[in-house]
Amino acid sequence: MYYYIFDLKKCRKRSQIEDIKNYLSLLGIGGEYTFTSTAYNASDLAGQGLSKGYNTIVGIGGDDVANKISTRLCGSQAAMGLIPIDASNDLQQLICVNSWKEGADNLRFRKIEEIKIGKTANGGAFLTQIQFNLSAPIEITIEFKDFLVQAKVKNLMVSNFNNQIKKIGDDFLDIVFESVRPTESAILSRISSVFSKSKAENEESLSLFRARSLRLFTNTQIPLHDSEGNVVGKTPQLIESSDENLRLIIGKMKAN
């Protein structure tokens, strides 16, 4: 009943793949094993798993494979498992595991939590967050339902799950950015960095909003990256929390 998708970008060693297969067999949860390729990414393979009637589809890899599988499984009755290899800390916190063995063990206990995922209008998805690797400050406009926000920012993040931010609701995304102060020209910024800024001054530059959906516009087009740095879209972009739930297998010790 288990359909496994190995991300070959993360599982490069044949011995590692064999170790994982052997451990899964030992646990009595072996199944069909598939591998990503240039022809079939994790999303395609998850679709194939669903059409074959599997009720548990497991990604073996990091954030990229998890995000791609989640796009297919969100809204379906099939559960998604994850055996993390080189996954981000936030993803590991989300499923409450620290190693691939713990991930495999969780599959056997099958504790399922229904969660929302973050989605972009171009079909991308993210379980944890979208980051913007800004080399220089950019001007942004974020359109929410009842208001819009304009700022010049040097850091920006849209989060579905971030261990540092306590969520207020499953279907809310957290939008965090660091704005540039009015006097902060490039030269002034360099000079002022000679002196460490006070904590209060840094905190005043931070903004936090919570919303189910937002439209993000920027003065220059910038890519949206997942936690591993993979491009999941470009601005302007509609980013929203999914209407449907993803049935995610989490660690048995995860506090509710």
Next chain:
Amino acid sequence: MENTVDTIIGVNVTLKGNLYNKGSIQVNGNIEGEVKSDENILVGTNASIKGPVIAKVIEVSGEIRGLVEASEKLEITPTGKIYGDINAKILIIKEGATFVGKSLMPANGADIKVPDHISEKPEEKTEPKDKENAADKMGFFTKK
């Protein structure tokens, strides 16, 4: 006032429209529109708001041009400026503060009557809950 907030508008950020929040709001930037919270609103020294501000407890260290209504307590700190009418159960104006407008306080601790011209609660945009989170904890953008 509590340090925990659910929505934060940072310095040099402009918000246009109506912001309603069940949880607390901290404003360090500029707002053109109504700001309403079921909890607290903290208006920082660099903040500027043009529009009504409504909450249970409001602390003003920046500038507000519009009606200010606090169902429990309104405090204007020495750097605070209010140009507009205020309506509060408990009012504290510190030395150095600016207040230009009319003040209304309910007799014998009665509840504040909301003026008719203040719009009804807009549909929820950002949601709250008690939390110890967020931007007051630095390190969101720390590269791992």
